[in-house]
Amino acid sequence: MAEKEAQFLKDIESSSADVRFAAWRRAGEMDPQVIPALANLMASSQPGVARAAREALEAITHSVGVANSDRRRTVIRQFLTVLQNNRAETVKAQLLRQLSLIGGDETVPVAAKFLKDPKLREEAAFCLERIPGAAADAALAGAIASAPDDFKARLLAALGHRRSEVGIPHAAQAMQSSNKELAIAGAKAWGRIGKTTAAPVKLPERAGLTEWQKTELLDSQLRFAEAQAANxxxxxxxxxxxxxxxxxxxxxxxxxxxxxxxxxxxxxxxxxxxxxxxxxxxxxxxxxxxxxxxxxx
The missing domain is CATH 1.25.10.10 (Leucine-rich Repeat Variant)
Incomplete structure (x- = not known):
């Protein structure tokens, strides 16, 4: 490791808040090889050091530049390596959040593994939701079948926000669930996706819905109608x-x-x-x- 990077990491660990602040502010200038060390420091028992390390990782994320640049690819590769090897949940959550900003198809299979982790699945879904492309769509849709109902709703929401057509059959199936929350989640996803299907979609029955659920259902129908008019x-x-x-x-x-x-x-x-x-x-x-x-x- 170069002297500049070694001094940078030393400053991140400093007992002086001013020194730590100055260090993470220049993190974007550092070689991505500092990422594993910063990830370890994020788990520090000293709150100031942990925060400085987190801020430094964020600064590095924002320094990567345009898509497909060498620095961007290197930073993503370092993030993915640490994500698969660091045991700290706070670190993994932070890296998933950073990868949601810069990751692409290379991130999808790694992030998708965490969709089955009760403690990290929300961050994984958030990450995949923001990554463009069919691979992320497939990962989100593929996790629905084995997910518990409450997380099925989250995955459907992600597909709905992405307006992903692969979510339509999953939304249609969810709308027939006896779990009213899941049924409404399916309706909301269907409304946001806004695409027609060969077979007509059956909406949830209103009987048994709360007033708020009825509102969500009707709002989804209006959203779908607006999409049909636009299309x-x-x-x-x-x-x-x-x-x-x-x-x-x-x-x-x-x-x-x-x-x-x-x-x-x-x-x-x-x-x-x-x-x-x-x-x-x-x-x-x-x-x-x-x-x-x-x-x-």
Whole structure:
């Protein structure tokens, strides 16, 4: 190890907060070979030293530059090596967090192993959720079958946020679960992904849902309808919005009217027209505004 790196590590361990601060601030200038030593120092019994080491690792992460640079590849390789060999959970959690920022396909198989670790699975899911590409999609989807229900919901959320089509069959299956939380997690993922399937998706039954779960379910349907309209599947979107016009709560009717106002087809206009004389003043006013917007398009 070069003298500069050796002095840097010595300063990270200093009893002086000022020296430690100055050290981690220049961590981005250091050779990535300091990463294993910093990982060990993160587990220090001295809080100031542990924090300085953590800050230094973060600084190194932010120093890697553009994708596929030599420094980036070296830093990732060092992180992955330490992740597989360091025993401290706090260190592993931190490295997964850093890899979520710079990792790629090379990170996926290592991070995926931690999806089965109850103490690190959340960090692993977070890491994979932020890594672009089909490999991360496959790792998240592949972990669902063996995961407990509460973590199935987390994995579905990750696939939903990624709008990953590989999550659709898993979301559809989850929506039929007797576990209502899991069923709603499936609905939310389905709504966010926003893609149609050859076979129609069966939504969770409303019976037995809490009011909040019903809200989440309806919100997911609206999200899906919006995606259909954006993707050119206007007929599907209109059908969903028309169903919302029969909801008792005015805000759901109003949301549907707003959605219909963005679809410039006669079928959408007819649905809006049906609410122009609603007895509910808010629904009526929203319908009038939607009608005007639709007419001006």
């Amino acid at each position: 050119g599947n206007a007929a599907e979107a209109i059908a969903i919005y028309k169903g919302f016009l029969d909801e008792k709560e005015e805000h759901w009717q109003c949301a549907a009217l707003v959605g219909l106002s963005k679809i410039h087809l006669p079928e959408a206009a007819m649905a809006i027209y049906s609410k122009l004389k609603s007895r509910n003043p808010r629904v009526r006013i929203t319908a009038i505004k939607a009608w005007r917007k639709h007419s001006e398009a």
